[in-house]
Amino acid sequence: MHSLNAALIVGAPRAGTRPGVAALHNSAYLVTDAGLAAVYDKRKLLPFVERLPLRPQDGPYLPGAEPTVFVVAGVRLGALICYEAIYPTLARELVQVGAQVLVNISNDSWFEAGAGPQQHYGIARFRAVENHVSLVRVTNSGISGAIDPAGRDIAELPPRVARAQSLTIPVATGGSFYSRHGDVFALGCILASVVALAHSRLRQLPQ
Numbered sequence: 001m002h003s004l005n006a007a008l009i010v011g012a013p014r015a016g017t018r019p020g021v022a023a024l025h026n027s028a029y030l031v032t033d034a035g036l037a038a039v040y041d042k043r044k045l046l047p048f049v050e051r052l053p054l055r056p057q058d059g060p061y062l063p064g065a066e067p068t069v070f071v072v073a074g075v076r077l078g079a080l081i082c083y084e085a086i087y088p089t090l091a092r093e094l095v096q097v098g099a100q101v102l103v104n105i106s107n108d109s110w111f112e113a114g115a116g117p118q119q120h121y122g123i124a125r126f127r128a129v130e131n132h133v134s135l136v137r138v139t140n141s142g143i144s145g146a147i148d149p150a151g152r153d154i155a156e157l158p159p160r161v162a163r164a165q166s167l168t169i170p171v172a173t174g175g176s177f178y179s180r181h182g183d184v185f186a187l188g189c190i191l192a193s194v195v196a197l198a199h200s201r202l203r204q205l206p207q
Contacts, residue, residue: 040068108142117142
């Protein structure tokens, strides 16, 4: 058998451990020519589908515990499963533990009607810009594509069309100010606004 020396990132459930109750993880698998190399379990579960609000012990899925980095040909990849791409903190944590490229695999068949696929793709773009890393997004029916660290499209494939495309993407290192410091800048802006508002109010008081 001829080996292509290639790697695949695929999504599938896997059995979880919960005493007395059947449970699953929603997982991403790194498969190489040598077999299964690593597994990442989704950390943010979809409300009412993967978890029940206020009753997490009764949901069908278990959340993953930590960010996981896949290593392929020396490049460190951070996986985000489906709507995890809307959470800046999850992407930032992956970059903090060494991810140089973000990979978002998603089941967008939930959004067959309306602007959901475009919104999901647009939101994922922010994760690339915030962390100054490339992001590759692969969906079953939504918008698949790749985005560079500046938020520019490397490729964007049409929704609901089965297609494969070979791409070369930039591999960034070091992340960004946001990757290293989180929401410090945003919190500083809020604090400055509060101080400015308080100062304005005090100036309006009778002397």
